[in-house]
Amino acid sequence: MEATVSTANNNEKTWGGGDDIQPLGASYGKMMMWFFIVSDALTFSGFLAAYGFSRFKFIETWPLADEVFTHFPFMHGVSAPMYYVALMTFILIFSSVTMVLAVDAGHQLKKTKVAVYMFLTIIGGLIFVGSQAWEWKNFIKGEYGAIETAGGSLLQFVDKEGKRVALADFAVKLPEQREALTRSHSSWFMEDAETQPTFTVAEVQAGFEAHPELLIRTEQLTDKKKKTVLSRTESESRLSSAKYVVEGANLTRNEYGSKLFADFFFFITGFHGFHVFSGVIINIIIFFNVLLGTYEKRRSYEMVEKVGLYWHFVDLVWVFVFTVFYLV
Amino acid sequence: MSHEHVSNTKRIWFVFGLLSAVTIVEVILGIYKPASLEFNHFIGLNLLNWIFYILTIFKAYYIVWAFMHMEGEKSSLRWSVVSSVVFLVLYLLFILLTEGHYIYGVFKNSIIKWNF
Numbered sequence: 001m002e003a004t005v006s007t008a009n010n011n012e013k014t015w016g017g018g019d020d021i022q023p024l025g026a027s028y029g030k031m032m033m034w035f036f037i038v039s040d041a042l043t044f045s046g047f048l049a050a051y052g053f054s055r056f057k058f059i060e061t062w063p064l065a066d067e068v069f070t071h072f073p074f075m076h077g078v079s080a081p082m083y084y085v086a087l088m089t090f091i092l093i094f095s096s097v098t099m100v101l102a103v104d105a106g107h108q109l110k111k112t113k114v115a116v117y118m119f120l121t122i123i124g125g126l127i128f129v130g131s132q133a134w135e136w137k138n139f140i141k142g143e144y145g146a147i148e149t150a151g152g153s154l155l156q157f158v159d160k161e162g163k164r165v166a167l168a169d170f171a172v173k174l175p176e177q178r179e180a181l182t183r184s185h186s187s188w189f190m191e192d193a194e195t196q197p198t199f200t201v202a203e204v205q206a207g208f209e210a211h212p213e214l215l216i217r218t219e220q221l222t223d224k225k226k227k228t229v230l231s232r233t234e235s236e237s238r239l240s241s242a243k244y245v246v247e248g249a250n251l252t253r254n255e256y257g258s259k260l261f262a263d264f265f266f267f268i269t270g271f272h273g274f275h276v277f278s279g280v281i282i283n284i285i286i287f288f289n290v291l292l293g294t295y296e297k298r299r300s301y302e303m304v305e306k307v308g309l310y311w312h313f314v315d316l317v318w319v320f321v322f323t324v325f326y327l328v
Numbered sequence: 329m330s331h332e333h334v335s336n337t338k339r340i341w342f343v344f345g346l347l348s349a350v351t352i353v354e355v356i357l358g359i360y361k362p363a364s365l366e367f368n369h370f371i372g373l374n375l376l377n378w379i380f381y382i383l384t385i386f387k388a389y390y391i392v393w394a395f396m397h398m399e400g401e402k403s404s405l406r407w408s409v410v411s412s413v414v415f416l417v418l419y420l421l422f423i424l425l426t427e428g429h430y431i432y433g434v435f436k437n438s439i440i441k442w443n444f
Contacts, residue, residue, distance in 0.1 A: 025402035027444045034409055045417045056428030057435070066358075086355040090348065097344045100395045104337060225366065305397075312395040316388055323384040327358045328377050 029302065034311045040195045040275075043217075044317050047268050048324055054260045061153075061219035063257035064227070071138045085326050088282075089130045089318065095124025096315040103308045103322050106301025111290065114304060116298055118287040121311065125280040136156030139265065145197075146255040147204060149241045153311040154257050156217045157208070158229055167245065170214060171199040171207040208239055219257045265325065275314045282307050343394040350383050 024031065026244070055062050072080040102117035145154040145167035157165045179185075180196040199207075208214055216235035220228040230238060246255045254262035286307045296302045357365070357376060365376040373381075393399045398406055 024405040024408065031405075034405070038409055038413055041413050042416055045413075045420060048419045049417075052421065053424040053428040059429075060436075061433055082355050082358050086351065091352055093344065093347050093351070096391070096395055097340060099358055100340050101337065103397075120441065172353065199403055283420045309396055314389055315395070316391045319384055319387050323354075323380050325378045327354060 027302065029306050032308070033306045037309065040313065043315075044268075044271075047264075047271065048054065048320060049265045051268060051324060054255065054258075054264065056267060058258050058260070060221050061258060063219075063261050064225070068139070068256045069135070070143075071135075071325060073134070083133070083327065084135065085322065087136065088128060088135075089322055091124055091128050091131065091316050092315050095121045095128065095221045096312055098124060099308045099311045103301070103305050106295070106304045107301065109296070109301065111296050114295075114301060115287065115290045118283060118290060118304070122280055122283045122287060125283065125311075129273055129276050131282065132276075136266075136269075139249050139262075140250070142255045143245045144255065145199075147201070147239065147242045148244040148246050148253060150243045151241065154219050154246065154255070155238055155242070156227070156255070158215050158217045160213055160215070162217075162229055164217075165214060167199055167204060167207075167247070169209045171203045172210060174200070174203050174206065180285070185247070197247045199245050201242045201245055204245055205239055205242060208236075257295075268321060269325070272314070272317055275317065277306055279307075279311050279314050282310065330441055339394060343390050346390060350387055354380060354383055 012118055026034070067081075069085060070079045070081050072078065072084050098117045098120040102114050102121065105113035105117060141164065144156065144164050146157075149155060157167070158172070181191060183191055212232065214235075215232060216230045216238055217227045218230060218238070222228055239319060244253065246253050247253060249262040249265075251263055251266065253259055256262065286303055289303065290301075295303060357379065361376060365379065366374055368375050370378060392410075398409075
């Protein structure tokens with residue numbers, strides 16, 4: 001590994017002291033990248049540890065990842081847990097491979113090869129970010145809808161076999177409708193904080209009344225790691241304390257369960273997605289530098305190596321996010 | 329250090345195969361969740377989760393060592409990076425998970441019902 005070489009014929013080392021006595025045997029630029037990676041790794045560890053903290057607090061009511069992330073493109077209505085996120089993981093690992101191949105080609109000063117591999121890495125990164133956007137879309141939109149009680153717990157609806165039932169399948173339309181209060185219909189200080197859900201609490205309650213086969217599922221996990229299903233009479237009494245209709249997910253409440261679950265999902269995968277996005281931008285800049293022959297003139301592709309370190313780090317973080325959010 | 333500038337594409341593809349294989353194993357276990365693994369515990373964690381965490385660390389090791397080329401760095405750099413991160417993360421996890429478990433007990437055993 002060479003020290004930072006700033007110009008073509010300049011042998012002077014920016015790190016000072018000459019080639020053989022660089023601190024820890026690393027060039028200045030690489031060392032600073034490692035500094036950044038260590039601090040960023042601690043930041044992500046902090047987020048994931050905070051997720052673990054909240055999950056331990058609500059260990060008996062935490063949502064099951066298998067029931068939340070079940071979508072796969074072009075397979076509407078089919079429950080396919082894990083497959084999509086596994087695909088995303090492969091895309092990211094593969095873009096890591098093309099990155100390390102670019103670094104390898106850089107060692108041999110093969111400009112075209114570096115450019116091709118960098119380009120593939122950028123494409124991989126873009127596909128990953130796009131996949132994450134699709135995952136977010138499904139998460140935000142939700143599938144079944146749920147009810148939040150006055151005490152803040154979440155109630156979901158199932159049929160006799162324990163299969164989930166969507167609100168739209170049983171809620172009735174009552175004539176009384178309430179429109180969301182917007183500024184155009186009120187004074188400047190009067191406005192609904194949220195948009196109105198498709199159904200009101202009364203419509204869900206009336207629909208539940210009309211369908212005696214429906215039961216309510218609480219957040220409580222059983223010994224077998226399944227959600228508890230209440231009896232019909234218990235269900236009716238729980239539903240009488242309904243306060244909100246919850247559809248999909250936002251930062252305040254979500255239809256999957258614990259409020260903190262969606263908050264952590266948005267925050268951690270969002271922060272990681274932002275890292276991937278920044279990585280793509282940096283990769284594009286370096287890619288154009290490669291095309292312009294900047295590193296060819298320096299006779300050193302160390303810059304590709306440094307951006308590669310960052311890119312692999314993003315992959316490394318995803319390995320942990322994948323385990324913590326989807327597997328455990 | 330990579331002074332010799334030899335191509336090691338072979339090793340790169342080998343590591344890629346390894347990481348893919350581990351991910352496939354994780355996904356299969358995540359879908360089927362064998363009951364014998366899921367409901368047997370070892371030091372407060374079920375065996376399935378033990379496997380997931382061990383495989384994660386295994387993947388992390390190969391990403392850092394092969395892709396980030398840690399294996400070619402001086403041992404002083406290796407230790408400065410790895411030991412500080414490992415120590416701080418273990419410490420943080422110990423504190424936060426212990427406290428999280430404590431608060432779970434407070435919710436469960438006392439009259440407090442406060443969702444935050």
